[in-house]
Amino acid sequence: MTFVHTAFPARVVFGPGSLRQVAAETDLLGVRRALVIATGSARQAADQAQADLKELFAGRIDGVRQHVPTEVAAAARAKARETNADGIIAIGGGSAVGLAKAIALAGDVRIIAVPTTYAGSEMTPVWGETADGSKTTGTDLRVLPRTVLYDPELTIGLPIETTAASVANALAHCVEAVWTDKANPITETTAVEATRALSEGLRATLQKPQDIDARSNLLYGACLAGSALAQAGTGVHHKLCHLLGGSYNLPHAETHAAVLPQVARVQAPSVPKAKARLEAALQTDDLATGLFDLFRQANIPTSLRQLGLTEEQAEAAAAKFPQDVDEILTRAWTGTRPEGAAR
Known part of the structure; x- marks a missing residue:
């Protein structure tokens, strides 16, 4: 190692x-x-x-x-x-x-x-x-x-829809931290623990929005998620979200929720061991669909179309991006549930 x-x-x-x-x-x-x-x-x-x-x-x-x-x-x-x-x-x-x-x-x-x-x-x-x-x-x-x-x-008083979108942002830090060029066993372990805390905290907060322990779990997960991102850096997911946010003024956290499951569908299979660890932390048998379903459960928009992006703007964004992201953006725009679920 x-x-x-x-x-x-x-x-x-x-x-x-x-x-x-x-x-x-x-x-x-x-x-x-x-x-x-x-x-x-x-x-x-x-x-x-x-x-x-x-x-x-x-x-x-x-x-x-x-x-x-x-x-x-x-x-x-x-x-x-x-x-x-x-x-x-x-x-x-x-x-x-x-x-x-x-x-x-x-x-x-x-x-x-x-x-x-x-x-x-x-x-x-x-x-x-x-x-x-x-x-x-x-x-x-x-x-x-x-x-x-x-x-x-x-x-505690953070509206549940804002809470959920913010958690989606943090989960994006966790997921991308396992496949960047600077990812390593420490950042992966940090990202996995953050994913566990965030997903458990979000589910508990959806049931009891003012539960101090659930809110503490979310802040703990956010701290770890930020640490993982700080050390592993960013990749295609964050760069794509920054392009969409900067060019079309889309809401930052919600953009992560729409794009992340589609990027995970493409990127996560390249790191199978980390993918399996994240799936265990998320309590799912497929990372991309697990993220998508969690966001749906929390009523976070899972399509860029819902955020006000036009199909023409999605195509223009794909043309601007230095990598081929046509399929990712098409699926993120329509909000298609990611394929590949084992269940």
């Missing part, structure tokens, strides 16, 4: 009530002027963090948009300069963390992330920015949050 594994430095504080540690963790990092960034749904949590920061609070940004448009990133960087911020508290979903990363990419600031969804991007050094209908992504250790506070109490 031969492989290379890079573990990224990050401090994780996990548990109900972790939001109350924001000020202490900010001080521990040596941050003296903290800029708070919050998504609309996280304003109450941001208000609490702002009050707790006291003299460490430097300013606030509430205007957050998905895919980090260039003009939004530029305004946020200007705000960081204006307030002389040396730290950022990003509270909310991937859009808040993404905007914090855009600032860190251009300046010397330290990020503390407080995720309220399950994407897992807070555990990665991956950044993305959109301009003129094109999304650019990259990897840079400057954007990796130094500390992540996981507080399941902040996710």
